[in-house]
Amino acid sequence: MTTPTLPTTGELRVDGATLHYEVRGRGPLLLLIPGGTGGAAAFDAVADELATTHTVATYDPRGMSRSTLDDPEAEQRVAEHADDAFRLLELLSPDAPARVFGASSGGIVALHLLTARPERVERVVVHEPPVVEVLPDAAVHRALLARVQAxxxxxxLLPAMAEFAAGLAKDGGTAAPRAEVELPPQAAARAERTMADLPFFVRRIVPGFMSYAPDLERLAALSDRLVFACGQDSRGELPYRPAALLAERFGCELRHFPGGHTGLTTHPVEFGALLHQAVRD
Known part of the structure; x- marks a missing residue:
């Protein structure tokens, strides 16, 4: 097992926010874009292993944790978050394109980054990006988002999260109970920060991101740089479906990672090994 190392930390001023970022390792840049309320800490369990072959950069998205907004009430847009990622690439790898991984809402950011700045990205791995607007039943999921906000x-917060979780489950029904998983110590330790960011996530990120419609024609032209991944336990659930549909549409391989939508948290060692392989292939 790789010995944990303390990352180098920094702040980057961007339009309307100040981003907290962390850097480990040496080699080609690998930017890890977290989903949900994870922040840079979501990758603590896998970053050191990835840093054996890459310069690994992680960060807290604007409005989350240590990345502060000038206006805390500002609406959140995918394009703006993707520009934040671009600014980090410009800072940390100005002379060479980078590799990018995005989980969940971070996967949506990664897809937009690829279509907006393809010259800066050589490979993108996305794990269950919930781009529900590509689905044939997108109207059903728009109604879900409206119910969550109402x-x-x-x-x-908690009733809204329950509504959201039910909508993400298979066939929009009640989420089936999963086997009990003991969270790694690092994941358990950041639970307090995750809870603190949940209101911002539900009120600002969920509506702005899950209503995002990717440029499918542009993505198709760049699909040779794309790797779609899903959780082995997510089949049939809402976050699984867009990745599976787009992989089939573009003729891409669909890779399966351990666990479900949060496999990065529940199965970090196995998840990290498959991610390492995916970004190096």
């Missing part, structure tokens, strides 16, 4: 306003 529930958040009228009843608060």
């Amino acid at each position: 529930t958040f306003r009228s009843e608060g």
Whole structure:
């Protein structure tokens, strides 16, 4: 097992925000874009292994954790988050294109980054990006987002999260119970920060990101740089479906990683090994 190392940390001023970022290792740049409320810490369990062959950069997306917004009430847009990622590439790898991994909402950012700045990206791996607008039943999921927001306003965070979780489950039903998984210590330790960021995620990220419609024609032209990945336990669930559909549409391989949508958290060692392989292939 790779010995943990302390990353070099920094701050990057971007339009409307200040980003906290962390860097480890040497080699070609690999930018890891977290999903949900994970932030840079979501990759703590895999970053050192990836840093044996790459310069690994992680960061807290704007509005999350240590990345502060000038205006805390600002609407969040995928294009703006993708520009943040581009600014990090310009800072950390100005002379060479980078490799990028995005999980969940971070996968949406990675897809937009590829279509907007293809000259800066040589390979993109996305794990279950919930681009539900590509699905034939997209209208059903627009209604889900409206219900989540209405529930958040009228009843608060936890009922809204329950509504959201039910909508992500197979066939939009009640989420099936999963086998109990003991979280690694690093994941358990960041639970407090994750909970603190949940209101911002539900109110700002979920509606802005899950209504995003990718440029499919542009993605098709760049699909030789794309790797789609899904959780082995996610089959039939909403976040799985867009990646599976796009992989089939573009003729790309669909890779399966351990666990479900949060396999990076529940199975970090196995997930990290497959990610390492995916970005190096």
